[in-house]
Amino acid sequence: MPAPHGDPALEALMLPFADGTLAWPREGALFLRARDGWPLHARALPGLVCEQSFKPEAAALQRSGFEVRAPDEATYPLVLLLPPRQREEARALFARALARLRPGGTVIASMPNDEGAKSGQDDLARIAGSVSSRSKHKCRVFWARPRQAGDGETGEGDAQLAAQWRDLDAPRAVVDGRFLSRPGVFAWDRIDAASALLAEHLPTDLRGRAADLGAGYGYLAVELLQRCPGISSLDLYEAESRALDLARTNLAPFAERIPLDFRWHDVTTGLPQRYDVIVSNPPFHAQGRAERPDIGRAFIAAAAQALVPGGRLWLVANRHLPYETALGAGFDTTRSGAVRIVAQRGGFKVVEAVKARA
Numbered sequence: 001m002p003a004p005h006g007d008p009a010l011e012a013l014m015l016p017f018a019d020g021t022l023a024w025p026r027e028g029a030l031f032l033r034a035r036d037g038w039p040l041h042a043r044a045l046p047g048l049v050c051e052q053s054f055k056p057e058a059a060a061l062q063r064s065g066f067e068v069r070a071p072d073e074a075t076y077p078l079v080l081l082l083p084p085r086q087r088e089e090a091r092a093l094f095a096r097a098l099a100r101l102r103p104g105g106t107v108i109a110s111m112p113n114d115e116g117a118k119s120g121q122d123d124l125a126r127i128a129g130s131v132s133s134r135s136k137h138k139c140r141v142f143w144a145r146p147r148q149a150g151d152g153e154t155g156e157g158d159a160q161l162a163a164q165w166r167d168l169d170a171p172r173a174v175v176d177g178r179f180l181s182r183p184g185v186f187a188w189d190r191i192d193a194a195s196a197l198l199a200e201h202l203p204t205d206l207r208g209r210a211a212d213l214g215a216g217y218g219y220l221a222v223e224l225l226q227r228c229p230g231i232s233s234l235d236l237y238e239a240e241s242r243a244l245d246l247a248r249t250n251l252a253p254f255a256e257r258i259p260l261d262f263r264w265h266d267v268t269t270g271l272p273q274r275y276d277v278i279v280s281n282p283p284f285h286a287q288g289r290a291e292r293p294d295i296g297r298a299f300i301a302a303a304a305q306a307l308v309p310g311g312r313l314w315l316v317a318n319r320h321l322p323y324e325t326a327l328g329a330g331f332d333t334t335r336s337g338a339v340r341i342v343a344q345r346g347g348f349k350v351v352e353a354v355k356a357r358a
Contacts, residue, residue, distance in 0.1 A: 208276030304330025
């Protein structure tokens with residue numbers, strides 16, 4: 001069981017069950033975009049099934065003993081969800097929640113007020129009908145029991161609109177058709193400026209076994225393979241499985257040229273193999289909007305451990321993020337390791353770090 005920690009949206013989500021407003025069904029429930037936290041351990045939740053595409057959250061749920069499944073078509077009398085900030089992705093998730101709900105069941109969601117809670121409640125009401133809500137912990141928890149048209153009750157949802165919303169986050173071509181992406185993935189409809197700056201400065205002499213940490217939908221990996229013919233294999237590490245699935249498609253043209261591996265993995269836990277080259281645009285947010293430079297430092301430490309002596313890390317980050325100490329420690333600049341800033345532009349910095357030779 002995890003130690004108590006701050007997840008206001010999760011706390012608000014479980015409030016109607018804690019105070020008896022809603023009853024937990026004996027047949028179990030489905031939790032979409034589930035996150036672990038003390039509110040899930042405050043009382044018995046028999047039959048809870050979780051879906052989570054983000055590896056760190058999925059692993060935390062499994063460590064706490066919760067069942068984590070891949071998406072399927074099973075239905076439940078209760079569906080819980082923690083919608084994301086991205087509007088199209090959230091609407092698609094609301095629609096999928098209704099599709100997984102048994103007749104007469106309840107769907108319940110929770111969102112922080114400053115991340116679109118009112119809009120989320122309105123969206124659920126449009127497709128599910130009358131919605132009840134409460135505010136707590138600077139969040140809004142809202143729930144509905146969707147009514148079928150013709151059942152004699154008012155406040156019916158729009159089933160046709162719900163069917164349309166299910167595909168709002170479907171994969172689609174972006175960047176003039178160069179890549180496949182989808183709403184909710186990092187920089188989903190464009191080339192991220194930081195990644196573009198890193199790609200622009202990648203030297204053509206990078207060679208050997210390579211890895212891309214936090215690969216997203218695959219832009220940086222494609223640029224690496226196009227610019228560096230000496231790369232002999234490439235492993236893409238990505239914690240969000242929705243992005244990793246896109247990267248598989250976007251890298252397919254290179255599959256006959258070199259071995260590719262796509263790994264649903266939390267880089268902060270370390271890497272299982274050694275590499276000659278690592279490229280990365282590390283994330284610096286987790287849940288919520290607060291900056292998390294500790295994630296970038298963990299990426300640097302993982303890269304330093306995984307690189308062979310003389311191996312090279314090419315990294316891009318926001319200029320203000322404090323990564324210098326982690327780079328100095330991981331690449332042992334007191335010996336033969338080296339760290340240098342290659343370029344700075346638009347608030348970003350490109351860094352090359354070379355691991356000390358034995």
